[in-house]
Amino acid sequence: MPDIQPFDASQYLTPPRLTVPQAFALSIALLHALPKAAGAGVHRAAKALNQTTVALQLLWSARERALSAAKPRDRVVVDRRIDAAWGALKLRISGYAMLPSALYPLAARAEELDKALFPRGMVFLKDAMEAEWAASDELLKRIDADKLASDIDTLAGPDFLVEIRAAHLEYGQALGITEAHAAPEGPSALLKPLRAVVQAIADYVIQIIAIVDREDEATSTVARNALLPLNRYREGAARRAGKGGKAAEEPEAEVKPDALVPEVPDLKVK
Numbered sequence: 001m002p003d004i005q006p007f008d009a010s011q012y013l014t015p016p017r018l019t020v021p022q023a024f025a026l027s028i029a030l031l032h033a034l035p036k037a038a039g040a041g042v043h044r045a046a047k048a049l050n051q052t053t054v055a056l057q058l059l060w061s062a063r064e065r066a067l068s069a070a071k072p073r074d075r076v077v078v079d080r081r082i083d084a085a086w087g088a089l090k091l092r093i094s095g096y097a098m099l100p101s102a103l104y105p106l107a108a109r110a111e112e113l114d115k116a117l118f119p120r121g122m123v124f125l126k127d128a129m130e131a132e133w134a135a136s137d138e139l140l141k142r143i144d145a146d147k148l149a150s151d152i153d154t155l156a157g158p159d160f161l162v163e164i165r166a167a168h169l170e171y172g173q174a175l176g177i178t179e180a181h182a183a184p185e186g187p188s189a190l191l192k193p194l195r196a197v198v199q200a201i202a203d204y205v206i207q208i209i210a211i212v213d214r215e216d217e218a219t220s221t222v223a224r225n226a227l228l229p230l231n232r233y234r235e236g237a238a239r240r241a242g243k244g245g246k247a248a249e250e251p252e253a254e255v256k257p258d259a260l261v262p263e264v265p266d267l268k269v270k
Contacts, residue, residue: 007212028255
């Protein structure tokens with residue numbers, strides 16, 4: 001008979017150093033490996049691990065969204081967009097005004113709108129960005145106050161004003177006029193929930209170790225399978241360290257904060 005390798009609990013008792021992505025990924029892997037016939041102690045520890053992992057996930061997801069939203073838009077790109085939008089409308093209305101009004105009655109209205117909206121031509125598009133936005137804002141307010149949108153849509157088509165309004169909104173956001181960029185909370189905001197997950201992992205590991213009966217090899221097999229994700233994490237960290245990487249700072253595999261955290265089924269009472 002082959003020698004039975006004794007279960008070595010000591011290798012699991014020192015919790016690894018984990019970043020937020022690493023702790024999140026390891027917790028998910030451990031919950032996936034939860035023994036089907038888990039006892040009350042393992043079940044309670046798994047529930048706590050699930051809860052702390054979800055709490056970390058919520059804060060991590062919120063921070064990632066805040067970081068994404070806080071990135072200022074490219075001011076040059078949105079400046080070009082609004083220039084193109086107003087320029088296209090001006091060309092459309094001015095072009096319609098050039099038609100003979102005797103044949104095309106709306107040509108006269110196009111000429112009126114051209115003079116009313118663009119008495120200075122398009123020079124406002126060469127102003128400083130904040131001044132250009134203010135001029136654009138004034139034009140849109142005049143269009144709404146004088147109820148000119150319907151005539152503009154008839155002459156130019158509805159897409160022009162739609163694009164101008166969208167470009168104007170984005171321009172104001174890029175300049176910080178119509179929307180202040182929210183500063184996300186710093187990384188320290190994740191320290192407390194990260195520590196809670198690390199502690200929950202340690203508690204869960206202890207409960208798994210406690211099921212081992214050295215006279216029953218089957219219990220050692222269950223424990224090894226349940227803790228296999230921890231072994232794999234450490235093996236990956238060792239490989240990265242051997243290649244000159246920072247084992248405690250690099251996740252073994254990419255994990256997203258929207259990954260599904262496994263549910264812990266209710267304990268079945270016999």
